[in-house]
Amino acid sequence: MALEHLFQGSALNAVDAKGRVSVPAFLRQVIERRGDARTIVLAKHDQFPALSAYDPGFAAARHLKLERLLEKEETNPDAELAYQQRNMMAFAATEETPYDTSGRIVLPPMMRAKGQIGELALFLGTGETFQIWNPKLFLEDARIPEDMKDIARFRLEERGLSA
Structure with missing residues (x-):
């Protein structure tokens, strides 16, 4: 399945005490181009201390x-077990959350x-x-290239915050 609409760009948004956060418009536009659902699927990223997110159609x-x-x-004799483990992480360890007309989601606890x-x-x-990402964890992660960290620093400075 070739995806003709890809997620690109960066933004830093505030999260309120109830876990509400606005998903940037440039990301919502890709979700809406890919399908009708105004829903985001969230999962723990398999390599980083972050969340992976995508539209419901990407699950297929x-x-x-x-x-x-x-x-x-x-x-490989262990292939079936590895397959089952990957499926559990890919599908059982996810949560779908809809976004409202202003693009806000509630991050599930x-x-x-x-x-x-x-x-x-x-x-x-x-x-x-x-x-x-939690921007602090992003800046602390040794696997993240400095050029990417510069983007996070810029987004923090835009909000009047220091890295």
């Missing part, structure tokens, strides 16, 4: 990728905890999906 593409991976690994999201949420378009 993700399932196909997992199926192809199983086919490639079919000679489990997802907010998994992503360690506090009072600020850093949104990063990453192609097929987008990520939601």
